Amino acid sequence: MAQPSCDDQELLRQLARGNEAAFRTVYERYQGRIYRFALHMSGNGATAEETTQEVFMALIVKPKGYDPAKGSIANYLFGIARNVTRRTMQQPAADIPLEDDDGGQDEFAVADDLDVLEELSNCELLAALRQAVLALPGPYREAVVLCDLEEMSYQEAAGLLECSPGTVASRLHRARAMLKKKLSVQKCAK
Amino acid sequence: MREIDPIRNPSEVLLSAALHRLASGSPQNASAELGADLAQAFRHHHRRRKQVRMVAMTAMAACLALVMVLLAAHERAIQKTQSVARQELPANAPAQTPSQDHAQQAGQTRQQTTTSSADENAFMPLDAYDPAMTPSELQVVRLELSGADLRLMGAPVGEDLSDRRLLADIVVGNDGTPYAVRIVQ
Numbered sequence: 001m002a003q004p005s006c007d008d009q010e011l012l013r014q015l016a017r018g019n020e021a022a023f024r025t026v027y028e029r030y031q032g033r034i035y036r037f038a039l040h041m042s043g044n045g046a047t048a049e050e051t052t053q054e055v056f057m058a059l060i061v062k063p064k065g066y067d068p069a070k071g072s073i074a075n076y077l078f079g080i081a082r083n084v085t086r087r088t089m090q091q092p093a094a095d096i097p098l099e100d101d102d103g104g105q106d107e108f109a110v111a112d113d114l115d116v117l118e119e120l121s122n123c124e125l126l127a128a129l130r131q132a133v134l135a136l137p138g139p140y141r142e143a144v145v146l147c148d149l150e151e152m153s154y155q156e157a158a159g160l161l162e163c164s165p166g167t168v169a170s171r172l173h174r175a176r177a178m179l180k181k182k183l184s185v186q187k188c189a190k
Numbered sequence: 191m192r193e194i195d196p197i198r199n200p201s202e203v204l205l206s207a208a209l210h211r212l213a214s215g216s217p218q219n220a221s222a223e224l225g226a227d228l229a230q231a232f233r234h235h236h237r238r239r240k241q242v243r244m245v246a247m248t249a250m251a252a253c254l255a256l257v258m259v260l261l262a263a264h265e266r267a268i269q270k271t272q273s274v275a276r277q278e279l280p281a282n283a284p285a286q287t288p289s290q291d292h293a294q295q296a297g298q299t300r301q302q303t304t305t306s307s308a309d310e311n312a313f314m315p316l317d318a319y320d321p322a323m324t325p326s327e328l329q330v331v332r333l334e335l336s337g338a339d340l341r342l343m344g345a346p347v348g349e350d351l352s353d354r355r356l357l358a359d360i361v362v363g364n365d366g367t368p369y370a371v372r373i374v375q
Contacts, residue, residue: 018236035220036213045217052220056228060235071235126215129208148206149213158360176205 008073016063027056030074033150034081040145041085043134051084071159078160086138125183132182140175147172313361313370316344320369328369332359345371 014022018046038051056087058065058080068075132146146157147168154165154172161168335343337351340358347356361370 018239019235022230023232024225031225032219036218037214039216040213049220049224053224053228057231059226060232092207097226125208126212129212144209148209149216151213169312176202179203180201 009068012066012073015059023060026059026073030077031056033074033138034077037078037145037148038081038085038094040133040149041082041138041141042170043130047085051081052089055080056083075159077160082142082160085163089138128183129179132179135182136178140171140178143168143171144175144179148176281365311358311367312370314345315370316368318367318369323363323369327364328361329357329364330361332374334358340371340373343368343371345373 008026011022011026014028034055035048035052038050039045040046042051055077059077066073070076133141133149136144142161143157146152146160147154152160154168157168158165253304334355334357337347337354340356341347341352343360346356356373357375359374360368360373362368
């Protein structure tokens with residue numbers, strides 16, 4: 001788990017005292033990542049803006065809600081963003097069965113061998129891919145968004161998702177298999 | 191980022207490239223309006239917090255001042271009660287004991303008639319009166335005497351009342367010496 005930097009902690013202290021410059025610095029530092037995460041998780045710009053707003057409002061109203069012992073500010077903000085996104089989408093993680101172990105891969109075995117992506121045009125591909133990402137179950141989508149779209153390491157993503165890097169790798173593997181399967185189904189339908 | 195073998199997993203490479211394009215093709219930041227709104231919300235929140243803190247501090251100061259005023263008033267009341275008690279304690283019958291004030295007042299009005307309402311309740315010091323005497327050495331006795339007897343004692347009683355029986359309070363010492371007199375009726 002990433003440790004909070006002294007700079008971030010000092011910024012938060014200043015922010016809690018009402019220093020607007022400190023708030024602007026924190027906002028500029030994290031809003032992009034929070035916004036993109038919410039956007040890819042929800043597929044909706046308005047929802048992403050709302051989520052970003054809620055995350056930073058939480059920081060404004062309750063800056064002492066952040067505990068440096070529990071991780072970095074980024075982890076704290078992403079934690080809020082995850083909760084807000086889940087709530088917005090009415091898709092609690094508990095409802096989704098997870099298979100982080102090696103079992104259950106046969107379902108996606110066919111998809112692994114398909115090479116459907118070459119046959120789609122760029123626009124079609126992006127639209128189909130966006131839909132496919134949105135159709136993924138939440139935890140798998142989180143892994144794809146953080147590791148593939150935000151290009152975070154397994155370690156960083158594990159810190160944000162509060163699980164082990166191995167779990168992140170497993171979820172990502174399954175998520176990519178699901179994506180390929182969904183894309184191949186779409187290609188067949190076409 | 192994980193490494194993908196492009197020969198063994200060409201579809202993985204394509205998927206990664208497509209995901210990369212998806213990421214770079216999406217909006218990267220929240221709108222500028224959102225940043226401005228949040229900055230305004232931040233200012234508003236802290237302005238209100240300051241106001242609330244000021245009100246709380248003012249209320250606390252007012253409460254403190256009120257408590258201090260009440261304490262001071264209570265202390266004054268206690269002191270007043272104690273001083274009244276101290277004044278009352280040595281003279282159980284203050285109206286019946288000839289104080290120095292009363293004696294002076296009586297001295298000034300000795301020549302006036304006994305019917306003067308202002309002096310009716312005042313003791314008039316007699317020749318034997320000594321202001322240094324303490325109240326514990328004195329006592330008041332009420333007697334009915336003739337005007338002539340009272341005049342002999344030193345009381346300012348007119349000649350016309352010589353035969354009349356008059357009720358008088360007389361301050362006497364332990365040895366029976368009269369020190370002051372007050373005509374009651």
